[in-house]
Amino acid sequence: MLGLYVHIPFCSAICNYCNFNRGLFDEALKSRYVAAVLNEIRGAAALESRRQQADTIFFGGGTPSLLDPSEIGHLIDACRASFALPSDAEVTMEANPETVTPERLEAFRAVGVNRLSYGVQSFRDEELGRLSRLHSASRAAEAFGMARAAGFDNISLDLMMWLPQQSVAHWLESVDALIALKPEHASMYMLELYPNAPLRDAMARSKWSLAPDDDAADMYLAGFERLDAAGLVQYEISNSARPGMEAKHNLKYWTDGEWLGFGCGAHSTRHGVRSKNRSSTEEYIAAVATGTDLVVERRELSAEERLEDALFTGLRLTSGIDLEAAAGHYGVDIWEKYREDLLPFTQAGLLLYDGARLRLTRRGMLLAHEIMAVFIRSNVR
DSSP states (O other), X not given: OEEEEEEEOEESSOOTTOXXXXXXXXXXXXXXXXXXXXXXXXXXXXXXXXXXXXXXXEEEESOGGGSOHHHHHHHHHHHHHHSBOOTTOEEEEEEOGGGOOHHHHHHHHHHTOOEEXXXXXXXXXXXXXXXXXXXOHXXXXXXXXXXXXXXXXXXEEEEEESOTTOOHHHHHHHHHHHHHHOOSEXXXXXXXXXXXXXXXXXXXXXXXXXXXXXXXXXXXXXXXXXXXXXXXXXXXXXXXXXXXOSOHHHHHHHTTOOEEEESTTOEEEETTEEEEEOSOHHHHHHHHHHXXXXXXXXXXXXXXXXXXXXXXXXTTBTTOEEHHHHHHHHSOOHHHHHHHHHHHHHHTTSEEEOSSEEEEOHHHHTTHHHHHTHHHHHHHO
8 A cells, every 4th residue: 555755844943963854943834835735635636546545644854743733634634535544544743852742742643643753862961962952851751751641552762873972881871761661663773964964063163073883883783682672673774663563654665665755855656656846845835836746856767776676675674575576576586686796795694595585684784785785786787
């Protein structure tokens, strides 16, 4: 089934490391934007010859929890009216701890949000300060408790590792604090500094440094080992969950699925075609109002590109790639095609091949980009 992604580009403040499509909150612009997204959702359904089935809705951003609960509810209603969604569809909303109250959370739950994803990033106040986050560690824990009290039984917490001045011991303090809250899902990412990130300048001014690469590897390995021991089992390079609580929407990205994206800068992948909406919020609203094509990038993937994408994303999963299924779908013997380039990684214990599946070991996940590059190198030759 399809996944539906709805992009909400507004933030209370711009984090100094963030490179997502976002801007500062503006009440009037927000109202116009929500109206435009509602029209895009309804228009997309009108183009279909029949009502399409979908089973997930994901509100990403930005900070979707800055919208009024009624606005989120209208967007959910539009998705349900335009697509065939089961009553128990997974409806995720990203939220920042400082944007929620007990009343707002109860209202979000009442309009149909059944999964929350909190951007916590750290449970140490000094690290949150370096990232220009608005919440404190205690506020993050409080927001989690509010969500539980509001009836949310599917909550994900995000953490970032390899932060400026962060030691392995400090990182594990945040991991332990996450575990103590007992969420259903956890995401743990390495900090990636894009070229013009303001955090780079802050690091230079304050003489903050990143831990050595070996420490970053230790953070990753030890962090996921602790999650495993707490019953949050790793199922993807950056994600762990209690059994049965994996992110259904995100799994579409990693299992060669299809999704439609709504809103400025949103991406879609359908029928082998990848597309992207206009990034500018104002341009997006104007295009919806005038009936102008929202898509600024549209590319039909070749059979080779679709295979590469399936291998890239499939290898992110701890279960790896089902070689028989891939052969049936793409008509290619994956192991035979890539064996010569993959053997050094299997011999080093970074990649496992058992005849039926190909999957990374946890240490192999630290070198995932290098291993995945094999699929491109082999096709270039």
